[in-house]
Amino acid sequence: MTDNIDDEGVMLGARKIPWPRSISAAAAAALRANATVPSLPMPPASDKEAWRQAITQVDRIMAEHYSAPEDPSIAVETENVAGVAAYRARPGTVGAEDRRLYIDIHGGGLVFGAGAFCRAGAVRQAALHRSEVLAVDYRMPPDHPYPAALDDCLAVYAHEVGQRGASNIVVGGGSAGGNLAAALMLRAREAGLPMPAGLVLLSPEVDLTESGDSFETLLGIDTVLKSRLTDSIALYADRHALDDPFLSPLFGDVQDFPRTLLQSGTRDLFLSNTVRMYRKLREANVAAELHVFEAMPHGGFFAGPEDGEMGREIARFVADCWNS
Numbered sequence: 001m002t003d004n005i006d007d008e009g010v011m012l013g014a015r016k017i018p019w020p021r022s023i024s025a026a027a028a029a030a031l032r033a034n035a036t037v038p039s040l041p042m043p044p045a046s047d048k049e050a051w052r053q054a055i056t057q058v059d060r061i062m063a064e065h066y067s068a069p070e071d072p073s074i075a076v077e078t079e080n081v082a083g084v085a086a087y088r089a090r091p092g093t094v095g096a097e098d099r100r101l102y103i104d105i106h107g108g109g110l111v112f113g114a115g116a117f118c119r120a121g122a123v124r125q126a127a128l129h130r131s132e133v134l135a136v137d138y139r140m141p142p143d144h145p146y147p148a149a150l151d152d153c154l155a156v157y158a159h160e161v162g163q164r165g166a167s168n169i170v171v172g173g174g175s176a177g178g179n180l181a182a183a184l185m186l187r188a189r190e191a192g193l194p195m196p197a198g199l200v201l202l203s204p205e206v207d208l209t210e211s212g213d214s215f216e217t218l219l220g221i222d223t224v225l226k227s228r229l230t231d232s233i234a235l236y237a238d239r240h241a242l243d244d245p246f247l248s249p250l251f252g253d254v255q256d257f258p259r260t261l262l263q264s265g266t267r268d269l270f271l272s273n274t275v276r277m278y279r280k281l282r283e284a285n286v287a288a289e290l291h292v293f294e295a296m297p298h299g300g301f302f303a304g305p306e307d308g309e310m311g312r313e314i315a316r317f318v319a320d321c322w323n324s
Contacts, residue, residue, distance in 0.1 A: 009216075017221055020295040026304030027295070031267075034223035034297065040109065042227070045234035048142035055111055055140075062108065063116035066302075074126050076119060082159040084152040085137040087119045089126035099164040100322050102126075103196075104135040105153060105184070107175030107299070109229050110205075110236040111140050125172070128315050131322075134160065138180070145238035150246060153184045158193055166194040170318050174299060175225075175270070178204020182249035182277070185257050198321030199260040200314060203270045203298055204277060206250040208233045208242040212272025222269040225298035250277055259287040261317040263310060265296025289317070 004011040019028055040058055043050035076089045104125045106113045114137055122135035138152035160169055173181035178201040185195065210228050220226070237247055245252030250273065260281055264274035274290070281288040291313055293306055300307045 023295045023301075024304040024306060027301040027306050030301040030303040031223050031295065031297065034302075037223075039226040040112070042229075042231040045231050048235075051111065051142045051235060055114075058108075058112045059114060059117065062113060063120070066117060067120040071123060071127055074123055076123060078119075079134075081134065081136075082155040084156050086156060087122040087135045087137065089122035089133045089135070091126055091130050091132075093130060094132055098132065099168040100131045101160055101164060101169050102129050102131055102133045102318065103157060103160065103169060103171045104133055105138070105171070105173030105177035105180045106135060107173065107177040108140075109232040110149070110176040110179070111142075111232045113176075114140060128311055129318050131318075141232075141235040141238070146236055146240055146247060149180055149236075150183055150187060153180050154187045154191065157184060157188060157196075158191065161193055166196050168322070169196040170198040170200065170321050171196050172200030172202070172314075172318075173204065174202035176205050178202055179206055179208070179247075179249065182206050183246050183252075185254075186245055186249055186252045189256065195256060195258040197258060197324070198318060199258050200318065201260060201262045201274070201277065202314075203264050203268050204262070204273055205229065205270060206248060206273050206277050208237060208248045212270075212276055214269060214272035218267060218269050218271060221267050222297045223267070225269045228269075250280065254281055254284045254286060257281060257284070257286045259321060261289050261291070261314060263291045263293070263314070265293045265298075265300075267295050267297045269298055 019032060041054040043054055073092045074089050076087055079086050079088050102125050104121050106118045106121045118135050118137045122133045126133040136153055136156050138149040140149055171181050171184060181199060182201060182204060215228060240247060242248060243251050262274050262278045264271045278288055278290040293310060296306060300310060
C-alpha cells in the first residue's frame with residue numbers, strides 16, 4: 001500500500017511498538033519502568049525563574065536516582081581547578097605517582113546535573129577505571145549560558161595538561177557532556193593545546209539543531225529521553241547560531257581528534273548524533289569505534305547485563321588509550 005506515503009514522509013497511524021524480546025529480562029523491565037516516568041520540565045527559554053525552579057527539582061531527582069553508592073575505597077574531594085568547581089575522586093589503590101586522569105563532563109540537557117549528580121559521576125568513573133577522575137561542575141544557564149560551560153571545561157583541561165601532560169588524560173562525557181567533550185577538542189586545538197590520549201562520547205548531543213533522522217523515528221520510543229531538548233538548547237545557546245561548531249561539534253573540523261569511543265542504542269533518541277559523529281571521525285581518518293546496543297534507550301538501561309557490558313567496553317578502551 002502506498003496511500004500512507006507522500007512527499008513529506010510515511011504515516012504510521014496507530015502502530016504499536018512492542019517491548020523487545022531480544023534483551024535481558026532486567027533491561028526489558030527497566031524499559032517498561034522508565035516509560036512511566038514523567039518527562040523533564042522544559043519551560044520556555046525566556047522564563048528564567050521557571051527554569052531555576054525546574055533545575056532545583058530535577059537536580060534533586062537526578063541526585064536521588066542516579067547517585068553512586070558511597071565507596072569507602074574512593075576518596076572524593078571538592079576542588080577549585082583554574083577557577084572552576086570540580087570533584088576529584090581517587091581510588092585508594094592509585095598511588096600519587098600515577099599521572100593518569102579521566103576528566104568526566106556530566107550530562108543533563110546543558111542545564112541539569114550540577115552538584116551531587118556531578119560528584120556521583122566522579123565516583124562511578126573512578127570505580128570503573130580504577131584511576132583518578134576529575135568531574136567538572138561547569139557553570140550552566142540560566143545565569144551562565146554559552147560559552148561559560150565550555151570555557152570552564154577548557155580551563156580545567158588546560159590546567160591538567162600543564163600538570164600531567166595530555167598523553168595521560170582521557171576526556172569523556174555523556175549526552176550534553178558529550179557535546180562539551182567534543183567541543184572541548186575544538187577549543188583545545190584553537191588554544192594550541194595537545195589532544196588527550198582518548199575521547200569517550202556516550203550518546204552525545206553533538207548537533208544542537210537536532211536534525212538527525214532518529215529525532216523523527218525514535219521520538220516517543222526512547223523511554224528515557226522522551227522529547228527534544230529545544231527549550232534547554234535555546235536557554236544554553238543564548239541566541240547564538242546552533243550550527244556553530246563550538247555549539248554543535250558535529251559541524252566542526254574533527255581532523256586530528258584523538259582516538260574516540262562512541263556509544264548509543266537502537267532506542268536512543270540521539271542515535272543519529274552518535275552515528276553521524278562516528279562517520280565524520282572515520283572520514284577524517286580518526287581511529288574511532290562505535291558501540292550500538294540492542295533496544296537501549298538514552299544513557300543505558302540502568303539495570304541488567306547490557307550496562308555491565310557497556311561499562312567493560314568503555315573501561316577497556318580507556319585502558320588501551322593510557323597503555324598505547
